[in-house]
Amino acid sequence: MKLSGSKKFIYYWFPVLVYCFLIFIQSSYNSPEKIPNLPYIDKVIHFFAYAILGALFFMAFRTQRFKENINMVMVLSILSSSLYGLSDEVHQYFVPSRNADIMDFFADVMGSICGVCVFKFIYSFKRGIQT
Numbered sequence: 001m002k003l004s005g006s007k008k009f010i011y012y013w014f015p016v017l018v019y020c021f022l023i024f025i026q027s028s029y030n031s032p033e034k035i036p037n038l039p040y041i042d043k044v045i046h047f048f049a050y051a052i053l054g055a056l057f058f059m060a061f062r063t064q065r066f067k068e069n070i071n072m073v074m075v076l077s078i079l080s081s082s083l084y085g086l087s088d089e090v091h092q093y094f095v096p097s098r099n100a101d102i103m104d105f106f107a108d109v110m111g112s113i114c115g116v117c118v119f120k121f122i123y124s125f126k127r128g129i130q131t
Helices: 005-028 041-061 070-093 102-130
Strands: none
Touching (some): 005 041, 005 070, 041 070, 041 102
């Protein structure tokens, strides 16, 4: 399916921007006073949130000129979502009752890697079926 530049932006890049904005808004609120008493639940949330962001970046970067260089697409997707995770931790440092946590950033990076790898696997599987 061939999309024009503006439709490509709306379909692939706009979801990345909206999702980043939602992460930013959520990070701007004070920490919840009561969270479920499950070990490492906050790290699990970070992991899955950034797995989704990594997959969104993967889809968006697949629309660029270098889309056939799947390794570059994967690296850029992981770097972009991980750097956003780093910026989110810096942002949380300045929010009252929040704090920057290196382990949250580690969970963000691991989630980004897993999200990109899983989405690449799904993409490759679907592409293999179509050929």
